[in-house]
Amino acid sequence: MDVFLPWCRSQIDRCRLVVIEVYIPVLLKFIWNFRPPGVPAPSEGFDMAEEDDFNLADLSDEELIPQMHDDLYDGMADEIVESVNILLERGWTPYDILTKGLVGGMHIVGIDFRDGILFVPEVLLAANAMKAGMAILKPLLIETGAPRLGKLVIGTVKGDIHDIGKNLVAMMMEGAGFEVVDLGINNPVENYLDALARESADILGMSALLTTTMPYMKVVIDTLRDKGDRDQYIVLVGGAPLNEEFGRAIGADAYCRDAAVAVETAKEFMARKHNQM
Ligand code: B12
Numbered sequence: 001m002d003v004f005l006p007w008c009r010s011q012i013d014r015c016r017l018v019v020i021e022v023y024i025p026v027l028l029k030f031i032w033n034f035r036p037p038g039v040p041a042p043s044e045g046f047d048m049a050e051e052d053d054f055n056l057a058d059l060s061d062e063e064l065i066p067q068m069h070d071d072l073y074d075g076m077a078d079e080i081v082e083s084v085n086i087l088l089e090r091g092w093t094p095y096d097i098l099t100k101g102l103v104g105g106m107h108i109v110g111i112d113f114r115d116g117i118l119f120v121p122e123v124l125l126a127a128n129a130m131k132a133g134m135a136i137l138k139p140l141l142i143e144t145g146a147p148r149l150g151k152l153v154i155g156t157v158k159g160d161i162h163d164i165g166k167n168l169v170a171m172m173m174e175g176a177g178f179e180v181v182d183l184g185i186n187n188p189v190e191n192y193l194d195a196l197a198r199e200s201a202d203i204l205g206m207s208a209l210l211t212t213t214m215p216y217m218k219v220v221i222d223t224l225r226d227k228g229d230r231d232q233y234i235v236l237v238g239g240a241p242l243n244e245e246f247g248r249a250i251g252a253d254a255y256c257r258d259a260a261v262a263v264e265t266a267k268e269f270m271a272r273k274h275n276q277m
Contacts, residue, residue: 056079056082056083056086057082057086061087061090061092064083064086064087064101065100065101065104067083068080068083068101068102068105069101069104069105069108071083071105071129072102072105072106072108072109072126072129072130072133073105073108073109073112073118073126074125074126075122075124075125075126075128075129076129077128077129077131077132077133078132079129080102080129080130080132080133081132081133081136083101083133084097084101084102084133084136084137085136087101088136088140094137094140094141095141097133097137098133098134098137098141098168099260101133102130102133102134102137103168105126105130106126106127106130106164109123109126110240127164130164131164131167134167134168134171137171138171138174141171141174142171142174149178149266149267149270150178150179150202150203150266150270150273151178151179151180151181151199151200151201151202151203152170152173152178152179152180152181152201152202152203152204152205152266153181153183153192153195153196153199153201153203153204153205154166154169154170154173154180154181154182154183154204154205154206154207155182155183155184155185155187155191155192155195155205155206155207156184156185156186156187156206156207156208156209157186157187157206157207157208157213157214157216157217157220158186158187158188158189158213158216159186159210159212159213159216160185160186160207160208160209160210160213160216161185161186162185162207162208162209162210162239163184163185163207165207165209165238165239165240165259166182166185166205166207166238167182168259169205169207169238169256169259169262170182170205171259173205173259173262173263173266178203178266181195181199181201183195189216189219189220189223192204192206192220193220193223193224193227193229196224196229196232196233201233202233202234202270202273203233203234203235203236203266203269203270204220204224204233204234204235204236205236205237205238205262206220206235206236206237206238206252207237207238207239208237208239208241208242209239209240209241210241211241214239214241214242214246215250217237217250217252218249218250218251221235221250221251221252222251225251230251234253234254234266234269234270234273235251235252235253235254236252236253236254236255236256236262236265236266236269237250237252237254237255237256238255238256238257238258238262242255243255253269254269
């Protein structure tokens with residue numbers, strides 16, 4: 001029974017993840033593309049001249065950013081990719097595109113999700129559009145990186161599948177010159193401990209977006225402490241429902257409200273660590 005119940009729970013968790021990450025997007029795509037026989041596709045049956053006239057490249061920077069927010073809101077991945085490329089061609093830094101175009105847009109999605117205006121499938125589409133934009137920016141952010149400053153192991157905690165913010169932190173840290181080992185989502189304590197030891201990491205980063213999963217960060221930190229390894233690592237935590245007080249209460253070294261703060265905090269702690277050596 002001791003083994004059976006946790007096994008059942010892990011199988012239920014796995015099923016939930018598959019439904020959210022795989023079935024919902026596939027179902028959405030199917031509904032989106034479905035037309036009864038004989039009904040023309042929108043582009044076949046209607047005069048699309050008006051839509052064709054609309055060209056993202058014709059928009060000024062001031063118009064394009066709000067347009068990106070709208071496209072992100074509507075989950076238009078192709079349009080997001082196009083806008084990111086347009087801004088890059090216009091000389092925008094990858095960081096500005098990321099923060100003003102993508103993170104800004106996702107913030108609006110977050111507010112409407114909270115207020116019950118958007119639902120999970122729409123947010124998933126928005127998240128996919130954000131990921132499409134991030135895929136272009138990631139290598140560029142990393143390219144601008146300096147010499148390696150330290151090694152970070154990062155992951156979203158057990159029970160939590162939110163990874164957009166965690167990916168952003170990973171990206172920005174890589175861009176700033178840190179080596180990053182990304183453990184992905186839904187990580188039990190063993191994943192963190194194994195990776196920290198295997199990679200001889202300097203920093204542990206944990207992300208949680210749910211009030212129900214944030215206490216798990218303490219489980220990881222307490223396990224490190226019980227093994228006598230807590231002081232070997234700088235522990236940074238983040239995620240929308242956290243705050244500084246929570247970070248202190250669970251014994252983390254710092255709570256970081258966003259990816260930029262994470263980079264600065266990690267640099268500061270690494271500098272202190274080197275001074276102590
Ligand atoms: C996108 C999203 C989803 C997507 C996730 C897609 C993905 N691949 O990540 C989907 C649709 C799958 C989803 C599912 C769910 N979600 Co959701 N989701 C969101 C949403 C709208 C945006 C999150 C996001 O990506 N923000 C943008 C990023 C850039 O911000 P961020 O994550 O905060 O990260 C920044 C900082 O926090 C910090 N940071 C983050 N991590 C780390 C780590 C370290 C180490 C450091 C230093 C810093 C750091 O830096 C980041 C970058 O600047 C939020 C609303 C919100 N405002 O947060 C709800 C939200 C988090 N979700 C919520 C809920 C309830 C759920 C579901 C339970 C819904 C459901 N009924 O199924 C499920 C959870 C499933 C699970 N087990 O995890 C609630 C949580 C409420 C609560 N009190 O716990 C929120 C707050 C919405 C709401 N207001 O109700 N969600």
